[in-house]
Amino acid sequence: MRNRGTRLVGRRYFAVMEHQARIPVKGKLIDDHTRCEHYHSPVDIIGIKFRCCNEYYACIHCHEDCADHPAERWKKEEYRNKAVLCGNCFYEMRISEYATCNYNCPNCGSAFNPKCAAHDHYYFEEKLPR
Numbered sequence: 001m002r003n004r005g006t007r008l009v010g011r012r013y014f015a016v017m018e019h020q021a022r023i024p025v026k027g028k029l030i031d032d033h034t035r036c037e038h039y040h041s042p043v044d045i046i047g048i049k050f051r052c053c054n055e056y057y058a059c060i061h062c063h064e065d066c067a068d069h070p071a072e073r074w075k076k077e078e079y080r081n082k083a084v085l086c087g088n089c090f091y092e093m094r095i096s097e098y099a100t101c102n103y104n105c106p107n108c109g110s111a112f113n114p115k116c117a118a119h120d121h122y123y124f125e126e127k128l129p130r
Helices: 060-066 095-099 114-123
Strands: 002-009 012-018 046-050 055-057 082-086 092-094
Touching: 046 114, 055 060, 060 114, 082 095, 092 095
Parallel strands: none
Antiparallel strands: 002 012, 046 055, 046 082, 082 092
């Protein structure tokens, strides 16, 4: 990964990184930004690493459709683990970092869907402190 300069988003600058290899995201994907057939608005650009298999999926429904096992949720004491992926720059963030990013990628500034908070219970044992 190498730095390609900076990008102004709002009043903050973010590093623009070029990734050598993308982290694979599984599911019924419809584009290169982790959007899937279940969630595909312009801001549906995150992938979630599932605790049970240590694999990224576009959403809970993609995991249900494609994995051969039930999903396991992350425990609160594991929120320091990297388990959320920006579908724009493929920055991998800690769960705690995602919880406090105000629905914008900490690396590239891309907007995430704030409605994802309604689905926290699929991925995390306790609701994230947003």
